[in-house]
Amino acid sequence: MIAPHTGGCRCGAVRFEALAEPHHVSYCHCGDCRRASGAPVSAFVGFLVDQVAFTGKALKMYENGPVTRSFCGICGSPIAYVDERLEDDIYFMLGAMDRPADFEPTLHAYVSEQLPFLHMSDDLPRHLKTSVKRPDGTVP
Template identity: 85%
Template structure:
């Protein structure tokens, strides 16, 4: 499958389209992503923001520190997040993609926060913290103050 890649919310009020292949596909086990998604683990598909068209009058967002998460104001579906420390990048929830099976995650992030009952027996690389370095972070794998997924 090649671009464009499309997706949206459950009710159809929010839609998006990416005109290029993703630069990042991962699982995230951090507590912030768990709370935002309501799931024990989240999966994200990252694109360059200038290659994405996102539309929907019902699109709402919530900012937590440097991270802004978007969702549909009608059905509540989580859509994406952007981190202001990562220029021109947007990460869509894998479940919001129209063809989610196409996007196979390549790594796990924040495995130090993985729930103890969640077993994912794959051979993907596992990062104790973030898998995407952000400016002004401490430590070898980065250490952000709020909502630092994936």
């Protein structure tokens, strides 16, 4: 992978560019991600917020507790999420990336909420909850 990394929504009204390599690529099995994506599992690519630029005027936000999810206000495509507990990070939906095959997930998060019929046969680490350390160094 070589930066910049680009992506956007289905209709093209929202575009973004990350000017560095991602610090995190993972699957998430939590119910909140499942509802936000409409998929049985989500995959995310994490960057530092100050390494990302957005273009277009259709980006909309939805806040739910400490998490704010962004989406295209025209086509509805989910774009990313930020978590106020991880204020320096932004996590893009893998499917929103222009070259999603460039970002192979390295772990599974929230496997305690994984759907019982979903079987992913890989040897990646599996975390019962989050895999991302909070600023105080803890992993909830």
